[in-house]
Amino acid sequence: GAVVSQHPSWVICKSGTSVKIECRSLDFQATTMFWYRQFPKQSLMLMATSNEGSKATYEQGVEKDKFLINHASLTLSTLTVTSAHPEDSSFYICSARVAGTYEQYFGPGTRLTVT
Amino acid sequence: GIQVEQSPPDLILQEGANSTLRCNFSDSVNNLQWFHQNPWGQLINLFYIPSGTKQNGRLSATTVATERYSLLYISSSQTTDSGVYFCAVEGGNEKLTFGTGTRLTIIP
Numbered sequence: 189g190a191v192v193s194q195h196p197s198w199v200i201c202k203s204g205t206s207v208k209i210e211c212r213s214l215d216f217q218a219t220t221m222f223w224y225r226q227f228p229k230q231s232l233m234l235m236a237t238s239n240e241g242s243k244a245t246y247e248q249g250v251e252k253d254k255f256l257i258n259h260a261s262l263t264l265s266t267l268t269v270t271s272a273h274p275e276d277s278s279f280y281i282c283s284a285r286v287a288g289t290y291e292q293y294f295g296p297g298t299r300l301t302v303t
Numbered sequence: 304g305i306q307v308e309q310s311p312p313d314l315i316l317q318e319g320a321n322s323t324l325r326c327n328f329s330d331s332v333n334n335l336q337w338f339h340q341n342p343w344g345q346l347i348n349l350f351y352i353p354s355g356t357k358q359n360g361r362l363s364a365t366t367v368a369t370e371r372y373s374l375l376y377i378s379s380s381q382t383t384d385s386g387v388y389f390c391a392v393e394g395g396n397e398k399l400t401f402g403t404g405t406r407l408t409i410i411p
Contacts, residue, residue, distance in 0.1 A: 189348060220397065226344075231389065231401045279344055283399075290334035290353070290393055294346035 190216045192284050194295035201272055201302055209267045209298045211282030217262040218284035222292065223255075226279040238265045272302045305330045305394040309402035316380050317410055324375040324405045326390030334393035335366055337375050340404075341386050349375070349388075380409045 191214040201207050211221055219240050224232040236257050237245045244257035254276075256268040265284075269276055279299050283292040306329040316322055328335070337349040350357050350364040352373065357364055361381075366373040377384055387406050391399040 222399070231403050232346075232391075234398055234400075237397065281344070281346065283346075285397075289351075291336065291348070291351045292334075292399060293348060294338070297344040297346075299344070 190284070190286055190293040192282065192293050192295040194282055194298050196298060197296060198299040199301070201300070203273055203302055204271055206268055206270045207272055207300060209269075209280055209282075209300075211265045211267070211284070211295050213263045213284040213293075216284070216286055218265075219262060219287055220285045221259060221265040222283045222285075223257060223265075223267050224281045224283065226281060226297075228279075232281060269300065272300070274302045276300065277302045305332070305392060305400050307390060307392055307400050307402035309388075309390055309405050311405060312403065313406045313408075315408045315410065318380055318382060320380050320409075322377045322380060322407065324377075324388055324390075324407075326373040326375070326392075326402055328371050328373075328390075328392045328394075330371070330394050331368065332392040332394050334391075334399065335373055336391050336399070337364055337373070338389045338391065339384075339386050340389060346389070377407075380407075382409045382411055385409045 195210045221238040223235045238259040240259045246252045259265040281297040283294045308327045335353045338346045352366045354368040361378045363376045387404045390402045
């Protein structure tokens, strides 16, 4: 099946710093990628939809200036958490849609801890 | 938006038992996927099944789109089946909406 990677798998940063998370589709091209957030023992919540070559679409309540998304190529999307605070600590997961289908494949996730 | 409900929320079974997980959704869907989230957080694709029936080894799934539900069957459970099972649906806006999940624990 299609493979999606994320880097880093975990990161600890200090409050006020920025963190960049990469999401790559390894063996297919993804015109659309998605970013989710998951708190402990909860379900996944969609944060934003990332389209190659255009601006991301953010879900209601997600601050676009805090969570910067760039989808520069058909295989790479990045999420930058700017001026991170402890409440941004969470598990961030990306997914990519296989072109021509509705099916999404998910990366392994990035665990962010802000101290 | 589309609502997704999963039941039961928790399920504890002895190794070797069979189980049925249910997913109800509130509107017609273009996409329905079942996932297994392992203890490390990785979401593993189990089935892409907006309608019909599929089988993969000990797992099978059925979606009755007209009645807006899907079932995931796990037979002869193994301890490695433990984890959280999510159903997610997409109703035409390209966005997957996840259910609340079923936490499955298989006891040796």
